[in-house]
Every structure is written in structure tokens, then in C-alpha cells.
Amino acid sequence: xxxxxxxxxxxxxxxxxxxxxxxxxxxxxxxxxxxxxxxxxxxxxxxxxxxxxxxxxxxxxxxxxxxxxxxxxxxxxxxxxxxxxxxxxxxxxxxxxxxxxxxxxxxxxxxxxxxxxxxxxxxxxxxxxxxxxxxxxxxxxxxxxxxxxxxxxxxxxxxxxxxxxxxxxxxxxxxxxxxxxxxxxxxxxxxxxxxxxxxxxxxxxxxxxxxxxxxxxxxxxxxxxxxxxxxxxxxxxxxxxxxxxxxxxxxxxxxxxxxxxxxxxxxxxxxxxxxxxxxxxxxxxxxxxxxxxxxxxxxxxxxxxxxxxxxxxxxxxxxxxxxxxxxxxxxxxxxxxxxxxxxxxxxxxxxxxxxxxxxxxxxxxxxxxxxxxxxxxxxxxxxxxxxxxxxxxxxxxxxxxxxxxxxxxxxxxxxxxxxxxxxxxxxxxxxxxxxxxxxxxxxxxxxxxxxxxxxxxxxxxxxxxxxxxxxxxxxxxxxxxxxxxxxxxxxxxxxxxxxxxxxxxxxxxxxxxxxxxxxxxxxxxxxxxxxxxxxxxxxxxxxxxxxxxxxxxxxxxxxxxxxxxxxxxxxxxxxxxxxxxxxxxxxxxxxxxxxxxxxxxxxxxxxxxxxxxxxxxxxxxxxxxxxxxxxxxxxxxxxxxxxxxxxxxxxxxxxxxxxxxxxxxxxxxxxxxxxxxx
Numbered sequence: 001x002x003x004x005x006x007x008x009x010x011x012x013x014x015x016x017x018x019x020x021x022x023x024x025x026x027x028x029x030x031x032x033x034x035x036x037x038x039x040x041x042x043x044x045x046x047x048x049x050x051x052x053x054x055x056x057x058x059x060x061x062x063x064x065x066x067x068x069x070x071x072x073x074x075x076x077x078x079x080x081x082x083x084x085x086x087x088x089x090x091x092x093x094x095x096x097x098x099x100x101x102x103x104x105x106x107x108x109x110x111x112x113x114x115x116x117x118x119x120x121x122x123x124x125x126x127x128x129x130x131x132x133x134x135x136x137x138x139x140x141x142x143x144x145x146x147x148x149x150x151x152x153x154x155x156x157x158x159x160x161x162x163x164x165x166x167x168x169x170x171x172x173x174x175x176x177x178x179x180x181x182x183x184x185x186x187x188x189x190x191x192x193x194x195x196x197x198x199x200x201x202x203x204x205x206x207x208x209x210x211x212x213x214x215x216x217x218x219x220x221x222x223x224x225x226x227x228x229x230x231x232x233x234x235x236x237x238x239x240x241x242x243x244x245x246x247x248x249x250x251x252x253x254x255x256x257x258x259x260x261x262x263x264x265x266x267x268x269x270x271x272x273x274x275x276x277x278x279x280x281x282x283x284x285x286x287x288x289x290x291x292x293x294x295x296x297x298x299x300x301x302x303x304x305x306x307x308x309x310x311x312x313x314x315x316x317x318x319x320x321x322x323x324x325x326x327x328x329x330x331x332x333x334x335x336x337x338x339x340x341x342x343x344x345x346x347x348x349x350x351x352x353x354x355x356x357x358x359x360x361x362x363x364x365x366x367x368x369x370x371x372x373x374x375x376x377x378x379x380x381x382x383x384x385x386x387x388x389x390x391x392x393x394x395x396x397x398x399x400x401x402x403x404x405x406x407x408x409x410x411x412x413x414x415x416x417x418x419x420x421x422x423x424x425x426x427x428x429x430x431x432x433x434x435x436x437x438x439x440x441x442x443x444x445x446x447x448x449x450x451x452x453x454x455x456x457x458x459x460x461x462x463x464x465x466x467x468x469x470x471x472x473x474x475x476x477x478x479x480x481x482x483x484x485x486x487x488x489x490x491x492x493x494x495x496x497x498x499x500x501x502x503x504x505x506x507x508x509x510x511x512x513x514x515x516x517x518x519x520x521x522x523x524x525x526x527x528x529x530x531x532x533x534x535x536x537x538x539x540x541x542x543x544x545x546x547x548x549x550x551x552x553x554x555x556x557x558x559x560x561x562x563x564x565x566x567x568x569x570x571x572x573x574x575x576x577x578x579x580x581x582x583x584x585x586x587x588x589x590x591x592x593x594x595x596x597x598x599x600x601x602x603x604x605x606x607x608x609x610x611x612x613x614x615x616x617x618x619x620x621x622x623x624x625x626x627x628x629x630x631x632x633x634x635x636x637x638x639x640x641x642x643x644x645x646x647x648x649x650x651x652x653x654x655x656x657x658x659x660x661x662x663x664x665x666x667x668x669x670x671x672x673x674x675x676x677x678x
Contacts, residue, residue: 002179003172004068005056009035012045017057049075061175111168114161121197122157126204133206134214140489144449145214149203152218156196159224164189166228184234188227191253195221198257202265208490210265215448216411217264226367235365237327240287249290252278259297268304275301289330292321296334303341306536306573311341319357332361332370339377343384346578348616351381369405369412372398376419386618388427395420411454414443418458425465428658434465451489453496456482460503468659472510479504495531495538498524502545509549518549537580540569544587551591563588579617582608582625589628598635605629620660623652627667639676646671 009017017035035057052074058064065071120126127150134146167185170177199221203214210217226232239246255278262271275298282291299315302308315338322331335358342351355378362371379394395416402416421436441458448454459482466475483500490496505520525542532538547562567584574580585608592601605628612622626649634642646667653664 002056002064002175004071005053009053009057012049012053059178059180061177064175111165111172114164114168117164118157118160118193118196121193122153122200126200127153129204130200130206133204134211137206137208137211139208139211140451140485141449142211145211145452148215148447148449149218152215153196153200156218156221156224160189160192160196163224163227181230181234184230184236185227187239188233188236189224192222192224192227194254194257195260198254198261199264201258202261202267206265209267212453212489213264213266217261219406219411219447220264223369232365235328237289237325242286245285245287248285249287252282252285252290252294255281256293256297259301263297263301263304266304268301272298272301272305288321289325289327292318292325292327292330292334295321296330296337299334299341300337303337303344308341308345312338312345315341328361328365332358332365335361336370336374336377339374340380343377343381345574346384346616348381348385352378355381367405368401372401372405372416375401376416379419379423383423383426384618385616386620388423391423392420392427392429395423409443409446411444411447414440414447414454417443418461421461425461425468426659428468428656428660430465430469430658434462437462437465451485453486453489456485456489456496456500459485460500463503463507467506467510472507476504476507479507493527493530495528498527498531498538498542501527502542505545514549514552518546518553521545521549535569535572537570537573540566540573540580540584543569544584547587547591551594556591556595559591560588563591577611577614579612579621582611582621585611586625586628589632593628593631593635596635598632601628601632602636605632619652620656620663623649623660623663623667626652627663627670630670634674639674643671643674643676646674 006017035054052071056064056071065074130153131146131150134149135142139145164186167177167182167189171179171182199217203210203217206214240249255274259271259274259278262268262274275294279291279294279298282294285291295314296318299311299313299318302311302314315334319331319334319338322328322334335354338354339351339358342348342354355374358374362374375394375398379391379398382388382394383391399413399416399420402410402413406412417436417440421433421440424430424433424436437458441455441462444452444454444458459478463475463478463482466472466478479500483497483504486494486497486500501520501524505517505524508520509517521542525539525546528536528539528542543562543566547559547566550556550559550562563584566587567581570578570580570584585604589601589604589608592598592604605625609622609625609629611617612625626645630642630645630649632642633639633645650664650667650671653660653667
């Protein structure tokens with residue numbers, strides 16, 4: 001009925017009923033139901049005909065004609081019995097009968113052709129290209145990945161077609177939805193198609209790095225269902241009025257979609273470069289909302305490259321720009337992401353302040369997925385502070401939301417299970433940790449294949465639980481399987497191979513094979529230096545592992561040089577007061593104590609103690625400094641203070657529970673051997 005009246009109005013008057021230089025103006029005019037006044041050159045149309053047609057154009061479906069039959073019947077009731085003369089139309093225009101036949105008299109079903117609109121985004125040719133590119137990487141999990149990606153993108157495309165068709169039918173067939181709402185839904189679906197096309201472009205040139213992320217990238221496309229939500233689509237900021245500006249904004253958003261696809265595929269540096277280019281181009285575009293979108297995407301990509309401080313600044317710009325532009329979704333996402341990034345910098349109080357902003361934004365705009373992400377980010381903050389009970393509670397609260405939003409077999413659910421289990425492991429709840437790691441493993445094996453790197457990482461986690469439970473011999477085969485998966489799927493020089501080597505070295509060291517453990521750690525160090533550069537924080541981790549073993553072998557000079565290098569790396573990368581700096585200082589001090597240089601050790605340990613005494617640092621980290629500090633003070637003759645420090649460390653470990661039984665045993669053993677006579 002609505003479409004019929006639009007066509008009839010244009011045929012009678014010679015122009016479309018609603019004015020608008022832009023989609024926004026047009027949508028608002030339709031929503032208000034305010035047709036334009038006919039121009040002076042427009043043919044005269046009897047008032048009663050105009051009234052009939054305008055009723056059919058009402059923005060409220062309930063105010064329109066009850067049916068097409070009633071509309072046509074009303075047009076046939078000429079109060080002056082001059083209908084034929086009145087409906088003579090200008091030359092070239094459609095007559096009433098022709099319009100009716102074109103709109104309602106055809107045998108072709110209404111609202112068809114949505115599938116054809118995906119041509120060039122996801123079609124047979126694009127499907128074959130992605131499939132071939134993923135398989136050509138030669139990764140051990142490439143075939144499984146190609147199959148799952150194809151399945152996910154086929155489902156996504158089918159959802160898009162269904163949503164597009166249903167939106168059209170709701171307006172043009174059932175008359176239950178206004179034209180303005182249809183337009184808003186179509187804008188949303190256009191954005192989803194843009195994201196799909198960009199991801200397919202990225203997957204179509206996949207390399208070994210992309211194939212690892214491909215399943216998750218396909219699963220992370222923005223939900224089609226949001227485009228079916230009237231409140232969501234109508235809350236979006238309208239496009240700019242000026243047609244030229246609209247074109248420029250659309251071009252910027254196409255590049256942003258490319259950057260997002262690269263982020264999903266793990267290509268953070270490439271995506272970040274695109275964002276830098278887009279940000280420069282947007283500086284001359286008079287449309288602040290797109291600048292907020294760019295700042296948000298850039299902030300996320302910078303986090304992926306490890307440029308945390310730059311990431312924080314970009315996300316702050318995104319948040320405030322989004323708030324000024326009324327972009328609730330971008331503001332909520334920027335604030336939530338800030339919580340996560342600030343947690344990486346151990347700026348826990350600041351992270352919790354941003355969590356308040358994010359919570360408020362999500363009250364106005366949010367869904368289960370966005371709420372679960374924020375809860376998970378806050379849980380990471382509490383984990384970093386050593387508030388493990390609160391971290392577990394938040395992860396457990398986030399998990400059902402994630403399942404409801406994504407489905408129980410989604411890789412994102414496995415990630416939530418993994419995050420929960422990691423905290424349970426630290427807390428000493430080994431049975432719960434093992435159960436949740438096993439659940440994550442099952443999801444990842446099904447989604448990504450049994451030889452995917454994420455399967456190896458989960459095997460590492462399960463083996464870590466076994467180590468804590470004293471099952472050293474059972475843990476070793478899992479570490480070895482994880483190493484084999486990483487080497488086969490990623491090649492011998494990938495950073496994740498270094499992670500597996502380091503884990504295996506722990507078990508080897510526990511068996512007393514110090515030389516073999518050193519060989520494994522040195523290989524891990526060489527891999528990380530080549531892959532990440534000499535100043536990466538993960539290189540610092542490997543350096544510390546090697547230095548600890550060199551100290552154990554009595555090679556003190558070498559150990560001290562490596563610990564000094566670790567300190568320089570973490571101070572530069574993370575700042576002088578980051579908790580990882582305390583780890584480096586403690587390593588240097590342990591080497592000095594082994595050389596009977598307690599005076600040198602004391603200054604390093606006191607600085608480490610001050611860093612770990614900051615608000616938000618876990619108490620067990622502080623205890624890790626108290627015990628070596630006790631040894632240093634004992635060696636320097638301050639025995640009363642030494643015993644007090646060791647007792648404080650033991651009390652902290654005892655309160656922390658199962659996760660620190662080995663450290664508690666060390667503290668109690670030292671106290672048993674060092675007493676002070678009253």
C-alpha cells in the first residue's frame with residue numbers, strides 16, 4: 001500500500017512525495033508524514049484524490065487504509081462522478097491501472113533480490129578464492145579452517161539475506177513498519193555487508209598468520225540481529241546531509257572496515273597503518289562521528305601492537321568524541337576497551353574508573369555480548385590486583401552472557417572459560433580450573449581443529465594445573481604435544497613455539513635436568529629475539545628464565561648481565577613502577593645473594609618491595625620480595641627484621657591457599673632454619 005501510494009503520488013504530481021537532500025532528511029520527512037507541497041508546474045490533482053493518497057502515506061500503519069482493496073475502492077468513489085477525467089495524467093506518466101499492476105498486480109514476489117545484493121561481498125567466486133587462499137597456506141589446520149570459515153560466512157550471508165528481505169516485507173507488504181525504520185535497517189545492513197566484504201578480501205590473501213585467526217575473524221563479524229532491533233537502528237547517528245560529505249564518509253568507513261578485518265585476522269600493524277592514513281584523511285571531513293570511529297579502531301589496533309600508551313590516548317579521544325556526537329555504541333566500546341588496556345599497564349584504579357563510564361554507557365546501549373566483555377575486562381583488573389575471588393565472580397557472571405549472545409560453541413565462549421580457569425588455577429581451585437580448561441579445549445578443537453595453536457595453548461594450561469597438583473610426569477606429554485602442534489602449525493621460529501619451549505623447560509628443570517632446561521630456554525630466547533626484536537617484553541621473560549638457570553649453574557656474571565638487560569627492557573616498555581620491574585630487580589638481587597653480596601641485593605630488593613607495595617599489586621607478589629629481602633637482612637645482621645619479613649611472607653602465602661603451597665614451603669623452611677634467640 002505504501003509503495004503503491006508513493007508511485008501514484010509521483011505519477012499524479014510529477015515528483016516524489018517526500019523532500020530530502022540526504023537520506024537523513026528523507027527519513028525524517030517520511031517519519032513525520034509531511035509530503036512536499038506540489039510545485040507550481042505540477043498538474044492539478046483533486047483534493048479528494050490527494051486525501052486518499054496521503055492517507056496511504058501515513059507514517060502510522062494503523063492510520064492507513066485497512067487493505068489495498070479499500071484503497072482502490074476509495075479511489076473509485078468520485079464524489080462528482082468525474083473520475084476518468086481527473087485521472088488523466090501528464091504525458092509520460094504512469095496511469096493508475098499501470099501503477100497498480102506494477103505494484104500489486106504482478107506475479108513476482110515482493111522484496112526479492114537480497115541474495116544478489118551480496119554479489120562481490122560473498123558469492124561463489126569469493127567463496128572459492130577464500131577457500132583456496134586458506135588451504136594454500138599449508139598450515140596443518142588449514143583444511144579444517146577453510147571448512148569452518150566457509151560454513152560461518154555462509155550462515156552470516158544467509159542471515160543477512162533473511163534480515164534484508166524481512167525488513168522490506170515489514171514495510172512494503174505487511175505495512176507494520178514505517179519507511180524511516182526500513183531505511184535505518186537498510187543502513188545497518190549496508191554496514192554489515194561492508195564488514196563482510198572487507199573480511200573476505202583479507203581472508204582471500206591469507207598467510208600463515210591469518211589462517212590462525214580466520215575462524216575467530218569470521219565469528220567476530222558484527223551481529224546481523226542488531227539490524228532487526230528498531231531501538232538500535234534508530235539510535236544510530238544519521239549520515240551527513242551533504243551528498244559529497246556522505247561519499248567521503250562512506251569511503252572512510254570502507255577503509256575502516258578493512259582495518260577491522262586486519263585486526264580480526266591478527267594483522268595489527270597493517271591495520272594500524274590504515275587507521276593512521278584514514279585519520280589524516282578524516283581531518284578535513286566535517287563529520288565528527290567518523291573521527292570517533294577511527295580513533296576507536298586505531299586504539300584497539302595499537303593495543304594489538306603493544307603500544308599501550310598510544311592506545312589509551314586514542315581510546316580516550318574515541319570516547320569523548322563519541323559522547324559529543326551521541327554515538328552510544330562507540331562510547332561504550334571505547335570505555336570498555338580502556339579498562340582492558342589500562343589493566344595491561346597495571347593502572348588498576350584508572351581502569352576501574354573507566355569501568356564506571358562503560359557501565360553507564362551500557363545502561364543506555366548494550367547487549368549481552370558487550371556486557372560480558374566489560375565484566376571480563378573488570379575481572380582482569382581484579383586478577384591483576386590479586387583479588388582473585390572477585391575476578392572469579394565476574395568471570396562467572398560474564399560466561400552465561402557470552403553463551404547467550406554467541407552460542408555455547410563459539411570461540412569467544414572458550415576464551416571466557418580459559419580466562420576463568422586461569423584465575424581458578426592461581427587461586428588454587430585446581431579441579432574447577434581443569435574442568436573449565438577441558439571445556440575450552442573441546443570448543444577450540446571443534447571450532448579450529450585439533451592442530452590449531454589455541455589447542456596447544458590450552459594443553460599448556462592443563463599441564464600447568466597438573467604441575468600444581470604434583471603430576472609432573474603426566475604434564476610432560478601435554479607440553480610435548482603442545483610444542484609439536486606449534487612447530488607443525490606455525491613453523492619452528494614462531495613466538496608461540498618459544499612459549500611451549502619455556503613450559504617444557506619447567507618440567508625438565510623439576511626433573512633436575514638443569515642443562516637441558518637451559519638449552520630449551522636459550523632456544524626460546526633466540527626465537528623471540530628474531531621474531532619480536534631485542535627489546536620486547538617477552539624477550540625479557542626469556543632472558544630472565546635463562547638468567548635464573550645460569551645462576552643455578554654458578555655462572556653469576558652471565559646471569560647478572562642478563563638480569564640487568566631484563567630490567568632495562570621492562571623499565572623502557574612498561575615504566576619504572578610496573579610490577580614486572582620488581583620481578584627484574586628481584587632476579588638481580590637473587591644473583592647477588594648467591595654471590596654473598598647482600599649489600600647490593602638489599603638496594604634492589606627494597607626498590608622491588610616499594611613497587612610491589614603499591615595499591616593494586618597482589619599480596620603474593622609482595623611476599624615474593626619479602627622472602628629474599630629477609631635473606632638479605634639476615635646476611636647483613638638484621639636478624640629480627642629478617643625473621644619478621646619471612647613470617648609476613650609465610651602468612652601471605654598461607655592465606656592465598658593452594659596456589660602458593662610451594663612458596664609457603666620455602667618460607668616455612670627458611671624460618672625453621674633461621675631463628676632468633678630472645
